[in-house]
Amino acid sequence: MTLSSTTQNGTSSPDSQEQIKCRIQFVNDIDPFRCSSTNAGLHREPIKPIQCNLQLHRSISEQLPELIKLLRAPHKSGDCCLQVQCSGIKNGDEFASYLDSELTLSEQTEELELLQNEPIHTTLLLRQQPALRVKAIIEKLLYTSGREQRGALFTLKSLFQEDKDLVHAFVQNGGLEALVKLVGNFLK
Numbered sequence: 028m029t030l031s032s033t034t035q036n037g038t039s040s041p042d043s044q045e046q047i048k049c050r051i052q053f054v055n056d057i058d059p060f061r062c063s064s065t066n067a068g069l070h071r072e073p074i075k076p077i078q079c080n081l082q083l084h085r086s087i088s089e090q091l092p093e094l095i096k097l098l099r100a101p102h103k104s105g106d107c108c109l110q111v112q113c114s115g116i117k118n119g120d121e122f123a124s125y126l127d128s129e130l131t132l133s134e135q136t137e138e139l140e141l142l143q144n145e146p147i148h149t150t151l152l153l154r155q156q157p158a159l160r161v162k163a164i165i166e167k168l169l170y171t172s173g174r175e176q177r178g179a180l181f182t183l184k185s186l187f188q189e190d191k192d193l194v195h196a197f198v199q200n201g202g203l204e205a206l207v208k209l210v211g212n213f214l215k
Contacts, residue, residue, distance in 0.1 A: 045083055047132065047142055050076035051109075053100040053153035059160040060167060060182050072098070076150050081132055083139075088128040091153075100153050110152045110192075111138050113145060122190060125157070157196035160186075164197070165205040176209075 052071040056062045062070060079097060081090060091104040100107075111123035123141060126132070132139050142149050164186070167179045187194045197203070 046080040047083060047139070048146065049079055049081050049142055050146070050150045051079055051094060051098065051153065052076045052150055053095075053098045053102065055101055056155045056160060057101060057106075057163075059155070059163055059186055060179060071150075071152065072100075081151075083133040084131050086129060086131055087126050091128065094153055098153060102153060102155060106156055106159055107153055108156050110154050110190075111141060112150045112152050113141070114148050114150065122192070125154075125192060126151075157190070157193050158200050160193060161196050161200040161202055165200075165202060168205055168209055 052073065054062060054071055077097060079094070087109060088104070091107060091109075094100075094109075095102055095104055095107070108128055109126040111126065113121045113123060124138065126135055126138055132142075142151075164179070164183065168176065168183075171179060187197070
């Protein structure tokens, strides 16, 4: 069965045990510097989340092309992922973990429980994979200069505050080495 949006009255198909109704939006963070809070924040599209049914026993990666089409997102299916976002549970928005695209939703029990227990406060965000955002960040830091480079460094703090998982991806994907190289260039 394929991904489908729910009807206006909220009814779902007979095999609703095999799927979960979710709210979903996307963030166009293909250029991480364009969507940072210093540049008007994470702009979620559409403004009001779309309701859709995700298959519980089908890998997330198999469902991504359909989600991209449903949202009319600019992402490529091999370059994006889903992140769980909780609104209004604590103070403001809180980003939970990214879903593992190679696994099914039923195999990701903590995230599934969150989606089931807090459906009104939980939204899935279609985003660029953190490793690809890190690659774009490193390229901007190393291959720009002057005002543009200083702006990128200033924005980096906001990017890390908005998405704590991005810090981990930055460290894992050579971000610290890039910063050391950048500092070395300043000291020459």
